[in-house]
Amino acid sequence: MVGNRAATTPDFSLEDIPGTSGRIDILCRCINSAFVLSHGIRRDVHVYLILRGGGSPKTIQLRGRDLRHLNPDERTTAALLKKALALEVDSNWTKSTPGIFVRIGDLANLEIFGDGATYYLREDGSDYRGLSSGADGTFVLGDHIGLSEEDEAFMTDLNAAIVSVGPRSLHADHCIVLINNELDRREAANRDESEIDGNGTKE
Numbered sequence: 057m058v059g060n061r062a063a064t065t066p067d068f069s070l071e072d073i074p075g076t077s078g079r080i081d082i083l084c085r086c087i088n089s090a091f092v093l094s095h096g097i098r099r100d101v102h103v104y105l106i107l108r109g110g111g112s113p114k115t116i117q118l119r120g121r122d123l124r125h126l127n128p129d130e131r132t133t134a135a136l137l138k139k140a141l142a143l144e145v146d147s148n149w150t151k152s153t154p155g156i157f158v159r160i161g162d163l164a165n166l167e168i169f170g171d172g173a174t175y176y177l178r179e180d181g182s183d184y185r186g187l188s189s190g191a192d193g194t195f196v197l198g199d200h201i202g203l204s205e206e207d208e209a210f211m212t213d214l215n216a217a218i219v220s221v222g223p224r225s226l227h228a229d230h231c232i233v234l235i236n237n238e239l240d241r242r243e244a245a246n247r248d249e250s251e252i253d254g255n256g257t258k259e
Contacts, residue, residue, distance in 0.1 A: 123155030
C-alpha cells in the first residue's frame with residue numbers, strides 16, 4: 057500500500073490524523089481491512105506500507121502471525137505506526153512492537169516481488185474474479201492519489217497483472233475487504249473439493 061504523502065516521522069496528532077499525518081488514516085483503514093476479523097485477525101497476511109511524506113521513504117511491515125495490540129479503530133492503529141516512526145532506522149528491518157517492523161526503503165526495495173504473482177489494483181483492470189482459482193499473491197494499491205509514473209513502470213517491469221474488484225470506484229480499504237472475501241471463498245471451495253472423493257461423496 058503506497059501512501060504518497062504519509063508522514064515518515066511521528067510528528068502528527070492522534071487527535072487529527074487526517075489533517076496532520078499526510079492521510080495515514082487511509083493506511084490505518086487499510087490495515088484494519090487487511091487483518092481484522094470479527095473475533096481475531098488474519099494470521100496469514102502481511103502488509104507493507106510505503107510512506108513518502110517527507111525525507112527518505114520508509115516502509116512499515118505488519119506480519120499477521122506476530123501482530124499484537126491491533127484493534128479495529130484508526131486511533132489505536134495510528135498510535136502503533138507513530139511508535140514505529142519514532143525509531144531511528146536504516147535499510148534493515150527494525151522491530152517496533154510485536155509484528156511491526158520499519159526501515160528506510162521504497163516500493164522497489166521490497167524483496168517480496170518475484171515470490172509469486174503480483175497484482176496491481178487499478179480501476180481499469182481486468183476483473184479479479186476472472187483469474188485462475190489459485191490467484192493468491194502480492195497485491196499492490198495506492199492511496200487516494202494512486203501510483204506514480206515510476207511505480208507504474210515498476211509494475212510493468214514486474215509483469216504485474218492489472219486487476220479490478222468491480223465496475224465502480226472504491227476506497228482502498230474497501231478493495232482489500234473484497235479481495236480477502238474472494239480469497240476466503242476460493243479457499244473454502246478448494247477445501248470442500250478436497251473432501252469429496254471420486255464417487256462424488258465426501259470422504
